[in-house]
Amino acid sequence: MSVAARSIGEAFVAIAGRDRVRDDADSLAAAAIDGLEPRWIVRPASIDQLGRVLALACDGRLAVIPRGAGTSLQLGNPPARVDVVLDLAGLDQVIEYNPDDLTITVQAGITAGALGAVLAPHRQWLTLDPPGVAARTIGGIAATNASGPLRADTAPRATCCSGCASCRPTASQPGADRRS
Amino acid sequence: MPIVPRGSGTGLIGGAMAPLGGVMIGTNRMDDILEVDYPNRCATVQPGLINLALTRAVASRGYFFAPDPSSQMVSSIGGNVATNAGGPHCLKYGITTNHILGIELVTGTGELVRLGGKAADRPGYDLLGAAVGSEGTFGIVTAVTVRLLHAAEAVKTILASFTAIEDASEAVSAIIAAGIVPAALEMLDELMIRAINEGTGAGYPKDAAAVLLIELDGPSAEVEAQGERAARICWERGALEVRVAADVAERALLWKGRKEAAGAVGRLAPTYLLQDAVVPRSKLPAIMRELIAIGARHRVQIANVFHAGDGNLHPLILYDDREPAQLERAKAANEELLRACIEMGGTVTGEHGVGMDKAKNLPLQYAEADLNFMYRLRRAFDPDSIMNPGKLLPSHPACGEGFRPARPHVPAGAWI
Secondary structure, three states, X not given: OOHHHHHHHHHHHHHHOHHHEEOOHHHHHHOOEOXXXXXXXXXXXXXXXXXXXXXXXXXXXXXXXXXXXXXXXXXXOOOOOOXXXXXXXXXXXXXXXXXXXXXXXXXXXXXXXXXXXXXXXXXXXXXXXXXXXXXXXXXXXXXXXXXXXXXXXXXXXXXXXXXXXXXOOOOOOOOOOOOO | OOEEEEOOOOOOOOOOOOOOOOEEEEOOOOOOEEEEEOOOOEEEEOOOOEHHHHHHHHHHHOEEOOOOOOOOOOOEHHHHHHHOOOOOOHHHHOOHHHHEEXXXXXXXXXXXXXXXXXXXXXXXXXXXXXXXXXXXOOEEEEEEEEEOEEOOOEEEEEEEXXXXXXXXXXXXXXXXXOOOOOOEEEEEEHHHHHHHHHHHOOOOOOOOOEEEEEEEEEOHHHHHHHHHHXXXXXXXXXXXXXXXXXXXXXXXHHHHHHHOHHHHHHHOOOEEEEXXXXXXXXHHHHXXXXXXXXXXXXXXXXXXXXXXXXXXXXXXXXXXXOOHHHHHHHHHHHHHHHHHHHHOOOEOXXXXXXXXXXXXXXXXXXXXHHHHHHHHHHHHHOXXXXXXXXXXXXXXXXXXXXXXXXXXXOOOOOOO
């Protein structure tokens, strides 16, 4: 490992903490996408950390692949390269939920199953039903625009997603969203 | 040279005005229905086709085009796409963007691109979603493929009147929270009821401080059951009266007042500012309290008629334009109300669009990073900013937009 690579790894550790950055052989092998192993797996604990990880990756021209539950990473073409697997499972909080508004704002790493458990006591549910939905993350479902058989009925209604905030590789502050 | 697309010119935000001069391209003669595809429940039309003309063309087969802005008798589908128009029935069916499957667009560089299409699951970026509501700043739409819906088996229209606008606001929230999604859920306040009764003869209850117009549609059994529940919720919230339209004629009469509200306001004042801000539905009681306080503080009358079900306000701030002081007070009240809505988690516009009217307000709602993203997206479609400049995005010299819209001699927000 070069000096530069080691210092990038340490910079990730400085941002997210040692237990949230993996670069051991077993972890990297387990995180391989289409046989391509990343150099680091980073699991930010906050949006702030996520923004700083992306800014650092942008500076270092590192290829980043975000991962939710990892159920759909094999879809599509194999990646040309991957340096960082950005594990979003640590960002799984409900940000705002007012059942009367019929909307909920969550972080990308929450699984549809966990979200459903929040909604169920209020007799509400998420109409998205891609295969294996309970284990999949909301961020992953959005990224792949996944859907299931129920879309035949629910598609003409108002859309399920009414807004989102995202971190860009060059920006550390996610902006406002649209919610109506 | 600025290019300004124009459909029927019914927009409320100055979207089809030419503040910088240039060339206006009218699409109103491009009004053909190119294809109606019943098996796939869609139609492809030219942008100048009048909204209601499409529904009329497919009604005999039991279909309709869902977005129903109050202007639907005269507004064009291209204009509906540009502003991402809404309407009373968008509570259940969604706004224009939920009914557009594809568009053909000539961009600011003269390229013809097709975004979206009939088939679901189109891979790649959702540029169609970005283009709907872009208010002519990406290019000119030359063909639109829209979704057609099948008309519901049964429709029930209920009118509930209340002695306090807060009771009505709470009933709205309770109806939705009970799991009922009406096709439409509209609210009118005391001042508006008076104007409508004098102006249209719709016969709304005279002594009510607020009226809810609730429309349910779907299978008969469902509509019956939900109608009873909605009525019960209104009674529980202290309704004075709950009236169910007995037949088609009575339904039409209940709606007549609502649809002609904007004209009826002429009974109250010669001019008004129309606001289009949105709050999360659960904040309705709070924003109505705030609205009354703002009106009192600035000594202006505010009449309300709006899409309560989705929290989309339409306060009409009344003034007499022969008295400049009144206009100033109305503008101050308008600005304050907009800020109050944003603070409650709302947006600057629900369905009218941004245009010239609200471009300056966008920074209230979006962070600088968000706006910069929009500038960059717009430049991908229109690198020279010739398409409808001065609309939608606030002028932003740092981004090299290269234009600063001249201030027209029309008060901000006064588009009627």
